[in-house]
Amino acid sequence: MKKTPILIVDDDEWLAEQYKRSLNSQGYDVTIASHAIAAIQLVDDIHPSAIILDVLLTGSTAFALLHELQSYSDTGDIPVIICTNLAGDLSIEDLKPYGVRRILDKTKMLPSDLLVALRSVLL
Amino acid sequence: MVGPLNDGLPSLVTAAHELKSPLALMRQLALMLEDGGLSDDEQKRMLRQISLTSERALRLTNDLTRSIRLSEALFTLEPINPQQLCEDIIHELEPLFAAHGRNVRVASRKHPLLLVANRDLLRRIIMNFSDNALNYTDINTTIEIKVGSINSGKTIRLGVRDYGPAMPINALKLLRGKLAYAPTTIHARPNSSGLGLYIAGQFADAMNGKIGVIRHRDGATFYVDLQASWQLSLL
Numbered sequence: 001m002k003k004t005p006i007l008i009v010d011d012d013e014w015l016a017e018q019y020k021r022s023l024n025s026q027g028y029d030v031t032i033a034s035h036a037i038a039a040i041q042l043v044d045d046i047h048p049s050a051i052i053l054d055v056l057l058t059g060s061t062a063f064a065l066l067h068e069l070q071s072y073s074d075t076g077d078i079p080v081i082i083c084t085n086l087a088g089d090l091s092i093e094d095l096k097p098y099g100v101r102r103i104l105d106k107t108k109m110l111p112s113d114l115l116v117a118l119r120s121v122l123l
Numbered sequence: 124m125v126g127p128l129n130d131g132l133p134s135l136v137t138a139a140h141e142l143k144s145p146l147a148l149m150r151q152l153a154l155m156l157e158d159g160g161l162s163d164d165e166q167k168r169m170l171r172q173i174s175l176t177s178e179r180a181l182r183l184t185n186d187l188t189r190s191i192r193l194s195e196a197l198f199t200l201e202p203i204n205p206q207q208l209c210e211d212i213i214h215e216l217e218p219l220f221a222a223h224g225r226n227v228r229v230a231s232r233k234h235p236l237l238l239v240a241n242r243d244l245l246r247r248i249i250m251n252f253s254d255n256a257l258n259y260t261d262i263n264t265t266i267e268i269k270v271g272s273i274n275s276g277k278t279i280r281l282g283v284r285d286y287g288p289a290m291p292i293n294a295l296k297l298l299r300g301k302l303a304y305a306p307t308t309i310h311a312r313p314n315s316s317g318l319g320l321y322i323a324g325q326f327a328d329a330m331n332g333k334i335g336v337i338r339h340r341d342g343a344t345f346y347v348d349l350q351a352s353w354q355l356s357l358l
Binding site for chain 1: 140143144146147148150151152154155158165169172176223258259261262287
């Protein structure tokens with residue numbers, strides 16, 4: 001059976017590795033991009049079922065990627081989970097038009113919260 | 124009491140934001156260790172990541188403290204061999220770089236140079252640039268620290284060259300602004316607050332030097348220019 005492809009976009013590679021390990025153990029096929037430019041290419045290559053996205057990235061921010069995703073009909077529907085230290089500054093209502101379905105606060109979340117959020121957006 | 128870095132600057136917010144990332148990372152790694160189910164090797168690797176991350180955060184807090192107390196403190200300027208200083212810094216940073224899958228080296232020089240600086244402040248500037256390069260450079264690449272002379276030998280330039288994704292023009296303009304002025308608000312930056320660069324600029328100012336950035340197609344060089352020492356010419 002084909003595993004569900006998930007794209008993690010985070011320039012904190014140690015954290016991204018742990019997310020990947022955790023999601024791999026639950027049967028997801030996880031790919032990591034460390035910046036938005038790489039992520040845009042990977043979206044075309046792996047067609048992720050969901051994207052886990054940090055906000056502050058090397059080079060372009062997450063918002064550049066969100067705009068890019070919304071520019072195409074086939075990528076505009078990919079659910080996005082924002083996973084950031086800036087959760088307190090973001091509003092899910094403001095970001096819904098950009099495909100954002102959940103916002104997780106890295107400073108407060110438990111490791112299992114990512115899996116719960118992912119399952120909820122893939123329903 | 125922690126005071127502002129300068130009048131009107133969002134220093135506490137900026138510093139708090141800058142410390143959030145390493146603290147959040149350490150917390151997540153610790154929670155994952157608590158959850159268990161990890162091999163011995165994986166546990167050791169994560170513990171090493173926690174200690175290296177805490178060291179980076181502590182460097183920032185130490186730099187902040189030093190920056191705030193800069194005007195009160197007396198510090199000596201002395202002739203320094205920058206090549207030797209950079210090699211010492213690399214020795215210190217190698218474990219962190221290796222853990223991230225990056226290398227760091229000093230470009231060799233045939234003729235030694237001397238500059239006038241405060242050893243501690245210059246060390247902090249180069250550590251800061253190197254840390255910045257670590258964030259921006261691609262995995263399995265080598266960050267290079269170069270020492271050279273400009274301005275007919277009157278100025279010594281120490282540059283830290285990283286090899287990462289090419290910086291867009293607008294990001295470069297923003298960065299140039301950061302190098303000249305105080306940190307911007309957290310909403311205005313692409314990745315970091317620029318606090319580290321701001322502190323490096325303060326340290327350079329205190330030694331009558333300046334910092335800057337040169338954009339390359341595949342990365343950037345952050346540099347500090349300092350006055351050359353004439354001691355060598357007297358020998």
